[in-house]
Every structure is written in structure tokens, then in C-alpha cells.
Amino acid sequence: MENEKKKFLVKKLTKVIEEADKNGVSRSDVRNILINPTVDKVKKTDSKTKENTGIENTEYTKEHEEKEKRDERKLSPLKSKYVMYAFMYVFGIISTLITIFIHGFIVDALAEKCFMDQNVYAAEISRPLVQCNMCRNLDSIPVESGISAEEFKRKYAYTSVPVLIKDATNTWSAMTQFNFQFFKDLYFRTEDALRTVDEECQFFPYNTDFLTLSDVFNMSDARANFVDGEMPWYIGWSNCHKEVRNKLRKHYQRPYFLPNNSESSTLDWIFMGGSGPGALVHLDYVVRPSWQAQISGMKTWTLVPSPECEAECKSFNVTVHKGDIFVVDTNVWYHSTFIHPGDISITIGSEYD
Template sequence: MNKAKEEFKEILSKLERSNIPFSQLNKSTVIKNFKFNHHKLVLQPLMFGCVFLLPYFLMMNLNFSENCIIDMPDAIRKILRQPEYCEICVDVYKVDKISSISPTEFLENYVKKVHPVVVTDGAVNWSARSIFNFKFFKEYFHKFEIKKHSDKNCQFFPYHTEFRSLREAFNVSESRALSNEKEKPWYIGWNNCNDEAGRYLRQFYERPYFLSNLTESLALSWIFMGGPGPGAHMHVDNVHYPSWQAQLRGRKLWKLAPPPECHYYCNNLEIIVEPGEIIVLETNRWYHQTIILPGDISITIGSEFD
């Protein structure tokens, strides 16, 4: 609770420095915003009823074998998110960097505790490190391109770019693909939903050695690629299991934040993941943001495991 006390002291300190008489505070816009409006007391329950009952009605009347009519907004997902137990982040002051760890030790020390970790020798010998680049994935995309009528479950993340599809992203100029300084920065991600393509990529990487006694999805789940600049914004995923992400090229700064309910008990963390390293993180419980550091284009592959 020390963090809460410090923030409250800072608020009081700013108030004292402002020299605003307490008698004038009641006239301030901030205080007025806190006052109740009797009309709002009637409208707010109706609004909340629509927000919570409409999704329930849709779920009861939709065929779950079909795609959703509308994706649930992030704001609603946050409201409906289950509260976290802060044991996952209490007394975690840094992201460990480890190597030569056995699957059993890894399971006990990190997976079960839901602690983020970077395995420095996780991908050092993978051939993907020298083979994967923008040109490789462009050719891979055209080779295994999924027809529009069958890619309904595939996801594409444009992040801060103007791209509307993976096809558009792979049609950029060579100069922009190489992230030349005069070009607009770019960063994208997509999930592989083609088992044949997943098996093709599998020849260039291995199952992470520290997960050898754990199960993993057949096909590679995610690929992230982009030049120096902002990566993914601060967010939490909506997935079933923890995941690993192997940094094949480039350097990426990860910023981690605890769940909101643990704000006053846990610390924000930062870690730089270097080429050949693998970060393992419970992305549906730890909030995370990425920044691509100056230098080579960043290429990351990853998958969930249970």
C-alpha cells in the first residue's frame, strides 16, 4: 500500500501548491463531476442492463459454430475479466534470464508460479534465425495463401500501420520492408491457421527444450514482424494457456504490468529480449507492451502450451 500512500500524498501536495481555498473547491469542475444527477440515477441502470444483458441474449440465441456477428469490445472484456490473485506478481522485482534449465525445474519455478522468464539459450541453434526474413515470409504467404472463403478464423494484427490485411503488408516496397529511416515504421502480427503451413515452418525450429515434457499445439500459432519503433500496445490477451515467443532477429523491449487489482502490490517490469532468446509469459494475465529497438528487423514466433 506504500504506492497508494505516495500517490495520495502527491495529490495533497499539488493541492497545497495550487493555493486554492477549500471554499472554492466546491465550485471546481472536478467536484461538480462527482455530484449526482437524479436523471442519471434512472438512466445508468438501464444502460448497464443493456450492456450486460445484450451479450447474454446474443450468446443464448447464436449458433456457436458460426463466426461472431460483432467482436466483444475491449472495454467490455475488461469489465468481464475475472479478478486475479496477486500472488502471481507479489515479490517479483525483475524478469529472470536463465539457461540450461530442466523441464521439471522450469515447470516448478516459473510455469506454476506464473512468473515471466527469458531463456537465453532457448533458440540459439534454430536454423530459423538465419532463414526467416521479410522475403521468406512473403514467399511463404503466397505459397500457402488461404482462400478468402476459408480464412475466417485467421487473425491479422495491423497495430499502428495502415494495412488492412497480410496481403497488403507483403506488398510494401523493399525500402519500407527493410525499415529504412525515411520510411514509415511498421509492425504486424498474424496467427497461422493452416496446419500444412505450420508443418512447413516446423523444419526451421524445434520444440523449446525446456518444454519437452509439456504439450504444445501442432502448428505454429503466432508470427510477429516489424522494424524499429512501437510494437504492440499495452494489453492483455484472451487466450487459454501461457505462451512462449522466440526472438529470432532484432531486439525487443518488453514492458510488463500487473493486473489492475494488483497495482498497489506489484511492480511494473521491463526486459530486453535478444536474438536467440525465448520469453515465456502468461499473456492473458500479465499486461504487456513491446517496443522494437534500433537495429535489425524484429521477427518473433511463438505458441501456446499447457
């Protein structure tokens, strides 16, 4: 029985092979089909699809290409628009970064006590225009003595009208204690005081060869005392060291005429040096008005109105003697200083709001 089945299968296979040969199907394909009939069905389906859709495929391809072209033409304006939007987006980012950079530069510039070390043109462009009421009817710098806080507030505190106060330092021990050696000892003996000035505060070398406050306090005794033949010097700095501030303010008090509700800055500004030009003409960017007490020596201030007020306002010279306090809004008045021969000029001051 088994032999008959084998003979029957061989006969059938022989017929399949003959049919395959006639139709150009290789015997290896026949073998694969017999092993995996599913593949055969897929191949037959694919073959049949190819046979039946050969022409249609060509037509379909042409139609598809034309449709793609039409779609491309429709999408072309959209693509252009998206490209434009992308460009605008990138441009916006770049513009924002540039704006941030410029803003940071201006903020840094405004943080300086004076713009002498900054780009003068950038600082001038960035400043707000001044209202000329402060100087329109001013013929001379007012001089006051024994002025009350209320009167000072009404006439001077926030009007930008400069004023010279004659009696505000009478009780200050600073008038006898502050000198070059006092500041030298204070900064040398207070831990981190010099480093703080160099790294966190501000130092103004003006027309000297000093780079830091340390350089100033390390100069020779001859130069410090303005011996003939020694190079002249005039410098300034801000103090932001807490311990130094506390020691300084033991020797001077808040000026009696400041408004009762005003707050004083935690910074002290100190300017010191010998005869000759002090600070060259400049404008400050400290936001608030300030007072400056002449502890020693004699100094003349030159005040110049801003360009927009030159047609209406005058320039002034005011000489400040030992014991005087000069109140001036250096944010709106261009100013320079000159130190008179005689005792070393020492000025200490601060801001108020």
C-alpha cells in the same frame, strides 16, 4: 269408393286449414307440415317450449348473467395471475436471447489474440480476477539457461511468473532462414495460405494502414526495408494453415524446457516490424501461457500487473535479444512492446498447456 275417399280427405283438409287460419298458421306452413310431419313436431315442441318457458327464460337469463358475473369475479385474479405468468415467460425468453447474444459477443472477444480491436471495457469487465502470488515477491524478471523441464514446470510453467530463457534456439535453422522475404515467398507460393489468414486466422495491423497480410507482402521494397522517408510498420498474425505450419516447424522445434506432458498449440504467432512502438499496452485472452522466441532484432517488453495487484506488485521492463525466448502469461500481465533500432524484429511463438 275412391271418390268418397277424396271427398273425405278434402273435408278433413278444409277443417285443418280453417283451424290453422284461426290459430294464425299460414297455409304454406300447413303445406310444409303435411309434406314433412317431423318438422311440424319440432316446431310444435319449440312453440310449446316457448309458451311454457317465456317467463322462466327471462329469470334464467338474469340468473345466468349474475352467475357469469360471480364467475368473472372469481376468475379475475386467476386471469391476472396467468397474464403475469405469460409476461414472465415472454420476459424469460427475451432475457435468454439477450444472454445468448452477450455470451456470444464475449466468446468472440475472448477468441481474439488481443482485445485491442474489441470493446476494451467489455473485455476488462469479463476477465477473471488475478491471484497476485505470481508477482508479490518478484523484484526482477528471472533469467535462466540450461533449465530442466522439471524445474521449469515447478518454477514457471503454470505459476504466471515470467522468465527469460537464454539458450533455447541454438539449434534452430529459423535463426538464419526467417526474414521478410522468407515469409513473403512462403505465403505467396502456398495455395490458399493468404486467404486462410484473412478468413480463418487473425491479423493485427497495429498502427499501420494495412488491412490484410496480403497488403503487407505487397508493400514496396523500399518500405519493406525501412528506407528513410518510408512509413514505418509493425504487424502480427496467427497462422492456422496446415501446410505453412509444417514448413515453419521444420525450422524451429518445441522448446526443450517445456514440461514433457504439456501439449503445444497448433497455432503459430508471428510478429514482425521495424523500430518504434510495437503493440500498445493490452491483455491477451488466449487462456494458456505462451513462449515467444526472438528470431531477429531486439525488443523490450513492459509488463504491468493487473489493477488488483498494483499495491503488491511491480512493473518490469525486460529486453529480449536475438536467440532469447521469453515465457509470459499474457492473460494476466498487461504488456506492451518496443522495437529497438537495427535489424528487423521477428518473433515467433506458440502456446502450451
